[in-house]
Amino acid sequence: MVKLHSIARGPEDGVRAQVRFCPRTGQIWLHEHRMLLVHAEAQGLLRKELIDSLGMDRARGLLTRMGYASGLRDAELARTRSQECDDAVAFMVGPQLHTLEGIVQVTPVQLQLDRVTGRFFGEFLWENSWEAQWHRHHYGQHNEPVCWTQIGYACGYASAFMGRAILFKEVECAGMGHASCRIIGRPAEEWPDAAEQLRYFTPESIADQLIELQTQVVQLRSTIGEKETLPADMIGVSPGFLRAFELLRQGSRSQITVLLLGETGVGKELFARALHAMGPRRDKPFVAVNCAAIPADLVEAELFGVERGAYTGAQCARPGRFERADGGTLFLDEMADLPLPAQSKLLRVLQDREIERLGDHRARPVDVRVIVASNIDLQRLVKEGRFRSDLYYRLNAFQVEIPPLRERKEDVSFLAKRFLEKYSAVHGKKLRGFTDKAKRALLTYAWPGNVRELQNMVERGVILAPSGSRIEVDHLFSCQSAQSQPRELRLGIDGNLDSATWETGKDLCEAVFNGVRTLDEVEAMLIETAVDKAHGNLSAASRMLGLTRPQLAYRLKRLNEATGRQPDEGAPEKPKDLQWR
Ligand SMILES: [Zn+2]
Numbered sequence: 001m002v003k004l005h006s007i008a009r010g011p012e013d014g015v016r017a018q019v020r021f022c023p024r025t026g027q028i029w030l031h032e033h034r035m036l037l038v039h040a041e042a043q044g045l046l047r048k049e050l051i052d053s054l055g056m057d058r059a060r061g062l063l064t065r066m067g068y069a070s071g072l073r074d075a076e077l078a079r080t081r082s083q084e085c086d087d088a089v090a091f092m093v094g095p096q097l098h099t100l101e102g103i104v105q106v107t108p109v110q111l112q113l114d115r116v117t118g119r120f121f122g123e124f125l126w127e128n129s130w131e132a133q134w135h136r137h138h139y140g141q142h143n144e145p146v147c148w149t150q151i152g153y154a155c156g157y158a159s160a161f162m163g164r165a166i167l168f169k170e171v172e173c174a175g176m177g178h179a180s181c182r183i184i185g186r187p188a189e190e191w192p193d194a195a196e197q198l199r200y201f202t203p204e205s206i207a208d209q210l211i212e213l214q215t216q217v218v219q220l221r222s223t224i225g226e227k228e229t230l231p232a233d234m235i236g237v238s239p240g241f242l243r244a245f246e247l248l249r250q251g252s253r254s255q256i257t258v259l260l261l262g263e264t265g266v267g268k269e270l271f272a273r274a275l276h277a278m279g280p281r282r283d284k285p286f287v288a289v290n291c292a293a294i295p296a297d298l299v300e301a302e303l304f305g306v307e308r309g310a311y312t313g314a315q316c317a318r319p320g321r322f323e324r325a326d327g328g329t330l331f332l333d334e335m336a337d338l339p340l341p342a343q344s345k346l347l348r349v350l351q352d353r354e355i356e357r358l359g360d361h362r363a364r365p366v367d368v369r370v371i372v373a374s375n376i377d378l379q380r381l382v383k384e385g386r387f388r389s390d391l392y393y394r395l396n397a398f399q400v401e402i403p404p405l406r407e408r409k410e411d412v413s414f415l416a417k418r419f420l421e422k423y424s425a426v427h428g429k430k431l432r433g434f435t436d437k438a439k440r441a442l443l444t445y446a447w448p449g450n451v452r453e454l455q456n457m458v459e460r461g462v463i464l465a466p467s468g469s470r471i472e473v474d475h476l477f478s479c480q481s482a483q484s485q486p487r488e489l490r491l492g493i494d495g496n497l498d499s500a501t502w503e504t505g506k507d508l509c510e511a512v513f514n515g516v517r518t519l520d521e522v523e524a525m526l527i528e529t530a531v532d533k534a535h536g537n538l539s540a541a542s543r544m545l546g547l548t549r550p551q552l553a554y555r556l557k558r559l560n561e562a563t564g565r566q567p568d569e570g571a572p573e574k575p576k577d578l579q580w581r
Helices: 040-054 056-082 087-091 093-100 130-139 148-162 194-201 206-229 239-252 268-278 299-304 340-352 378-383 389-395 409-426 436-444 450-464 480-484 499-504 506-513 519-533 538-545 549-563
Strands: 019-022 027-030 033-035 105-114 119-127 166-172 181-187 258-261 286-290 329-333 354-356 363-365 369-374 398-401
Touching (some): 056 093, 087 105, 148 166, 148 181, 166 194, 258 268, 340 354, 340 389, 409 450, 506 519, 519 549
Antiparallel strands (some): 019 027, 119 181
């Protein structure tokens, strides 16, 4: 045990004498080691940059190891002194050098050590900590000790001096708001949390880690790249959706013409965009054409372009949608509405990969992937002679059937949530979601208008619901009673309509608007009721309906086909045979 007052006077003359300045050569020496006189502020900025670019933890590791290296070197000097004096006195060379180097003023509080047995306990007071000062300057008061370089120094010095791992910890730190810093050192194994502290002494190759992380990023990008470019509304977990999506993904890899089938509003254009986004043409144009929206006599000019003077009014040459989609994807929606002559031209383009503008006989090569969509059974149109069979077979090579929303109920809440986020942003509203009743209504509704209807309905809800509230059933559906209590439609258990409802027709209309009934079902109700009233006399029934007898017979035949009845069964006796749902 050493009398502390005798070693607490600051750097001894012997230690001071080890520091030599050589102004001529510009070198500063501490014993055998070259030292530097650097600007504390510059050092502080370096420390800050390390923290800002690598994070506290990594910067702490680097700085701790830098301090450790200094401590190791200073311990060499102390060991040369230990031959002349007591171990504890020799040990104090380190704290004295630490002070002399301008890092921190060290005052010993307790020091017990024995180099033979390896026993070590040290407690020191640190004042004017350089590191705490700059840490507080740049980051304010911290919740943990911040004198990392200095702790590294103490550990490196004591470990080298003792010949075993000595771990110092700051129990108080000026960086945490204490008046000064206080450190305690013991052999590493005496600290229960030694492993936690020692990890700062293990060098880590940040470059290796950066390269490793970079590789990971590249790999992740390549796997999620497809998802990133997908339309945001392309979401679903239902088996039907996933099946269609998987098929779409497979189709995206080739250039095959894809036929998308599905009811109105299922999101055929969304699927087409997803197909485009997943394929190699994703950076090229995606051009969508709704064949039903273009007058029949203009559709060819629109698709294939026109040369000047091709027809009256063609003042200048104009490229068609095919040319505008060159290199990319052309999406032809409502394919069933494409007139027959345009169908022939389309078939030629698909076969020859070149187009001819109207009024021009020059073939222009086009590199366009074609996606077509229809909500009408094209095969039926082929049978009716309204659609070219050769074109149909060409398009039919790869078809993807998109299920109606009523068959993917699992997706309704996901989609509703997505649309809620979307339209809340569009209309600048903060809403807390849907009420339970509204959620139930969304889940039980039949969605005749499919995803598009859900989207429109949620937008309506976002507009109508007061900011900060939840969307209620009323905000979604225009007629709450018809939706929330669909059984109030007063259908008899045999499927007959209640006469009161029949007379007003109001609930029936609401039922159609809300998707509880389809227009086809209402037509079936009318026909069957008329046939029933006429006791099976089709001529009488057709008069009631304002139809000719062949017109009624045609509708009945279609009805029978739709309900799976054999046509030869004749007119149904009772409407209950229909599946009212
Ligand atoms: Zn401190």
